[in-house]
Amino acid sequence: MTDAGRFEAYDEHEEEGEPKEEQGYEGQDGPEKGDKDASVSDSGGSGKGYGSGPRPDPEEPPRIPLPRASVEDTGRPLPDLVTDPVPLVLEHLVLKSLLGAWALAACSPEETLAVETHLGGCGSCADEALRLREAVGLLHKAESLDLDPALRTRVLESCLERRPPRIPVPGWAAAYDAETARLDALLQDFGDAEWHAPVRLRWFRADEATSRRTTVAGVIAHLLTVDGLAAIALGLDDPLGDVEADRPTPSARTEAYWRASHFPPNRSVRAPWREQSHDLVRTVSFTGGQAGGMTVSYGDFELPLHDAMLDRAFECWVHAEDIAEAVDYPYTLPSARHLHDMIDLGARMLPGALARRRRNGLASPRHGRHLGLAGGPGRSVRLEIEGSGGGEWLIPLDSPAAVGSAEHEVAHVALDGVEFCRLAAGHVSPTEAAAGQVGDREAIRDVLFSVASLSRM
Amino acid sequence: MAKKDAPPRWDRRMQQRLARGEAAALGELYDRFASLVHGLAHTVLGDERAADTITREVFAHVWEHPDTYDPKQGPLRSWVATLTHRLAVQRLRATETAALAQGGHGTTEELERKVRHASVAARADYIVQAMPVPLRAALEQAYFQRRDYRQTATDLGVTEDEARRRLRLGLQLLSTAHDADAPPGYGGAV
Numbered sequence: 001m002t003d004a005g006r007f008e009a010y011d012e013h014e015e016e017g018e019p020k021e022e023q024g025y026e027g028q029d030g031p032e033k034g035d036k037d038a039s040v041s042d043s044g045g046s047g048k049g050y051g052s053g054p055r056p057d058p059e060e061p062p063r064i065p066l067p068r069a070s071v072e073d074t075g076r077p078l079p080d081l082v083t084d085p086v087p088l089v090l091e092h093l094v095l096k097s098l099l100g101a102w103a104l105a106a107c108s109p110e111e112t113l114a115v116e117t118h119l120g121g122c123g124s125c126a127d128e129a130l131r132l133r134e135a136v137g138l139l140h141k142a143e144s145l146d147l148d149p150a151l152r153t154r155v156l157e158s159c160l161e162r163r164p165p166r167i168p169v170p171g172w173a174a175a176y177d178a179e180t181a182r183l184d185a186l187l188q189d190f191g192d193a194e195w196h197a198p199v200r201l202r203w204f205r206a207d208e209a210t211s212r213r214t215t216v217a218g219v220i221a222h223l224l225t226v227d228g229l230a231a232i233a234l235g236l237d238d239p240l241g242d243v244e245a246d247r248p249t250p251s252a253r254t255e256a257y258w259r260a261s262h263f264p265p266n267r268s269v270r271a272p273w274r275e276q277s278h279d280l281v282r283t284v285s286f287t288g289g290q291a292g293g294m295t296v297s298y299g300d301f302e303l304p305l306h307d308a309m310l311d312r313a314f315e316c317w318v319h320a321e322d323i324a325e326a327v328d329y330p331y332t333l334p335s336a337r338h339l340h341d342m343i344d345l346g347a348r349m350l351p352g353a354l355a356r357r358r359r360n361g362l363a364s365p366r367h368g369r370h371l372g373l374a375g376g377p378g379r380s381v382r383l384e385i386e387g388s389g390g391g392e393w394l395i396p397l398d399s400p401a402a403v404g405s406a407e408h409e410v411a412h413v414a415l416d417g418v419e420f421c422r423l424a425a426g427h428v429s430p431t432e433a434a435a436g437q438v439g440d441r442e443a444i445r446d447v448l449f450s451v452a453s454l455s456r457m
Numbered sequence: 458m459a460k461k462d463a464p465p466r467w468d469r470r471m472q473q474r475l476a477r478g479e480a481a482a483l484g485e486l487y488d489r490f491a492s493l494v495h496g497l498a499h500t501v502l503g504d505e506r507a508a509d510t511i512t513r514e515v516f517a518h519v520w521e522h523p524d525t526y527d528p529k530q531g532p533l534r535s536w537v538a539t540l541t542h543r544l545a546v547q548r549l550r551a552t553e554t555a556a557l558a559q560g561g562h563g564t565t566e567e568l569e570r571k572v573r574h575a576s577v578a579a580r581a582d583y584i585v586q587a588m589p590v591p592l593r594a595a596l597e598q599a600y601f602q603r604r605d606y607r608q609t610a611t612d613l614g615v616t617e618d619e620a621r622r623r624l625r626l627g628l629q630l631l632s633t634a635h636d637a638d639a640p641p642g643y644g645g646a647v
Contacts, residue, residue, distance in 0.1 A: 097618070100625025101606035106599040108607075132625070135632035138581035139600050147495055148509070152487055155513045159483055159520040166478030177484055184488065278488070282481040 088114040096125055103132035149182045153335065172306035173284045175313035175338035180277040183223075183320040186329060187270055190216070195267045199326040201319075203426035203455035207362055212457060216326060217265035218258060219319050222457070224273040225257045226250040226315065230308050231276055233296040234283045239276060249299030251457040284309060301352075307345055314342040318425040339389025339417055346424045346454055347383055347393035351400035353450040363446045366398040378402030381439075381447045384414040397443055411439030413447060423448065426455025468526075468533035475523035483520050490534065491516075493586070494541045500579040501545035507552075511545050518544075538583050546576050581634035588630050591615075595623035596631075 088110045090098075095118045101107045102115045119126045160168075169177055195217045202211045214222070228239040229250070245256035258265070287294060287305065296308035303311060317334050324331035333339060357363040378396035385391055394404025414436035415423070422428045430448035437444045474482035491512060498511035518540060519526070526536050553568045585593060591613070598609040610620035 097621045097625065100623075100628045101599065101621050103628055104596075104599045104606075104624055106605040106609065106624065108605065128629075131632045132628040134635070135581075135628040136600065138578065138631055138634055139585070139596065141601065147492055151495075151509055151512065152484075152491065154509075155487060155491075155516050156480075156483060158513050159517050160480060162517055163478070163521050165480035165483070167480060169480045169484065177481075181484070181488055188492070274488075278481070278485050281484065282479070285479065285481045 090114050090118075092118070092122065092125075095122075096128070099125060099129050099132055103129065103136050147185060149185055149332065150335075152181055153178060167285050169281055169285050170287070170306070172341070173281055173309045175334065175341050176277070176309045176316065177281045178338055179313045179316040179320070179334060180274070180281075182331075182334075183316055183323075184270075184274050184277075186320060186324060186331065187220070190267065190327070192267070194327045196264070197326045199322050201322065201457055203457055204429075204452040205456075206360070207357075207430075207449055207453070209426070209429060214258070215264060216323050217267060217269050219323055220269045220273050221257055221261075221265040222250075222254045223316060223319055224269060224276060225253040227273070227276055227280065227312055228253065229298060230280055230296050230305070230312060233294055233305060233308070234280065234287075236276070236279055236283060239272060247299050248297060252299070254457060280309075280312075307348075310341055310345045313338065314345065314421070314424075317342075318421070318427070333388060333418065336388045339421070340391060341389075343385055343389055343391070343417055343420055344393070346420065346451065347385075347395065349454055350383075350393075350395045350447065350450055351397075351402070353453050354395075354397060354446060355400050357446070357450055357453055362449065364442050376402060377405030377408055379408050379410055379443075380404040380406070381443050382406070382409050382412040383447065384412065384436075385417045385420055386414060387417045389417045395447060397446065409439075411437070411441075411443045411447075413437050413444050420451065423451045424454045426452055465528060465532070469528045471533060472523050472526055472528065475520060483516070486519065487516060490537050493534070493538060493583075497538060497541045497579045497583060498545045500582050501542070501549055501575045503575075507548065508545075511541060511548060514544050515541050534587070542576070542579055542583075545579065546572060549575055577634050581631055584631050584634055588627060592623050592627035592630065595620060596627045599624055 090111070095115055098107055098111055098115050102112060105112075107115065115125075115129075119129050196215050198213060199216055199219050200211050200213055201219070201222070202209065204210065224239050229248070232238050240253060240257055240260075243256050243260040245253040284305065294305040295302045296305055298308075313334075321331050323329075334342070354363055358366065378398050380394045380396050383393045383395050385393075394406060394409065396402035396404045397410070415433065419428065419434055423430060423433045430445070430452045433448060435444075435448060471482060471486060475486065494515050495508050495512045498508040498515075499505065502508055502511065515537065519537065526533060530536070550568070550572050553571060557563060557565070557568060585596070594613060595609055598604045598612050599606060602612075604612060606620045606624060607617055609624070610617045613620065613623075615623075
């Protein structure tokens with residue numbers, strides 16, 4: 001039959017309860033205008049399309065089965081359901097209550113028969129039965145609607161063009177906004193199996209690869225607690241609440257949070273993580289373009305708020321990749337603009353990382369000639385990042401206070417942007433990173449190991 | 458994502474923030490409703506790019522005219538769904554009419570039938586999403602997992618009576634998708 005036939009049939013009995021003379025049962029084979037004719041014309045009903053079970057003869061009055069002893073009362077085993085259904089005698093209200101299950105073919109054969117027999121004689125039930133069975137036709141498997149993550153940016157940008165915001169999200173928070181939204185979309189359809197899938201967090205410590213085992217939910221808890229450092233700086237609630245961390249560092253906070261929960265983290269961690277990330281974006285929007293000179297303390301070091309938000313965006317992406325890998329989902333790169341901002345942060349943090357390694361006796365000593373006085377040019381390595389989000393940076397080698405200088409360039413190292421990020425995340429070793437190298441070997445080695453030293457849990 | 462924040466309060470606050478021109482609020486609005494909007498538009502239009510376009514139009518409308526939403530009239534979610542429905546059906550009718558005018562096959566009646574069918578399907582999807590979780594869970598067991606109502610009762614840890622009640626009520630709600638040609642009943646279903 002046609003859809004029109006179904007809708008017309010439907011329209012005839014929008015009022016509930018009243019039996020109608022003519023019922024447009026789903027005439028599956030009726031001609032377009034024939035639905036009504038094909039259906040029942042008396043108050044009984046053979047009801048085309050009712051599906052399973054024998055149908056009562058429309059010529060005869062509705063069959064009322066005789067009462068029978070229930071087998072359940074005899075203590076004998078119940079008969080196999082495959083046997084022919086034995087008509088049950090059920091009250092109108094019970095039969096009515098069965099209509100939903102009947103429409104879904106979720107009754108026993110005996111009940112199905114009893115319902116269908118009843119429908120022949122009860123207009124209000126027949127009416128509802130039709131309505132419910134039509135409703136079943138509207139059910140379908142929800143399509144897996146993976147929204148294109150790039151759509152968010154496109155939609156928001158087009159909105160903001162039409163009506164410029166009075167309170168924009170600062171450019172330095174845009175990557176965090178986008179990356180948290182992407183990760184949240186990844187988590188959208190996760191079942192328990194995914195939430196508890198094992199993940200190995202990897203990073204570099206003192207030039208050694210190290211790792212920590214957790215689960216997908218554990219990773220989100222980790223992001224929640226470390227994003228919490230920015231929340232604290234902004235005067236928002238600390239997600240750790242009453243939980244005491246030994247030290248205010250990302251790893252100590254994470255370990256404390258994991259320890260404090262009585263059960264392993266589960267999907268319930270998603271809501272507070274997402275709520276906090278929304279709160280962060282909202283709150284930084286009110287700090288003004290320069291982040292109001294605020295800093296975020298990571299325990300061992302501090303970052304200006306705008307860099308901390310980039311750092312959190314980077315961590316969010318890196319851990320989203322960890323998660324995607326653990327559950328074998330694809331995950332795409334951040335937008336080129338955001339990737340560039342993250343790489344730029346890494347490049348700007350390199351001089352400090354070089355100095356730290358040197359203090360710890362891991363890097364080669366400074367070279368005397370161009371110590372790089374504060375603000376002056378120093379011995380430099382040219383860092384060339386290729387591909388999406390790429391660019392060039394001159395990294396002063398001997399002092400964070402020095403300025404990178406092309407004249408004092410001692411080496412040139414070229415990496416793909418994603419490779420640089422994997423190195424900075426501690427996911428590839430500095431000795432294995434695919435890097436094109438020209439010039440001072442030792443300087444290049446220092447730079448690559450310093451990139452890896454930016455990684456942490 | 459289901460937040461526990463009482464909806465009317467969240468809705469009012471969201472409207473205020475949008476009216477104030479807070480871009481962060483627009484992002485949150487998108488995060489909460491994008492899959493609803495895109496899903497409904499996709500059901501009506503059956504096309505990914507057309508659904509993208511409707512998604513853009515819906516959020517642009519809310520962003521540009523946050524005051525057209527009245528929290529007293531119902532939840533923001535229903536309002537957004539109604540808006541999506543209207544724009545998507547408009548677009549479907551416009552594209553089908555244009556195709557017809559350019560000598561495409563079919564009749565005006567078929568066009569109206571198609572529009573109506575898409576409209577009911579979208580309303581049904583919304584009702585399923587918006588119905589109380591226990592009802593949806595019962596339908597899920599009985600329809601998708603092909604469990605009979607007794608098994609459904611066991612699966613859900615409820616009595617057989619309750620399982621029957623949930624299946625019937627769930628289908629009753631769903632059947633309202635056929636009602637009211639216009640305006641779509643996104644508010645009244647649950």
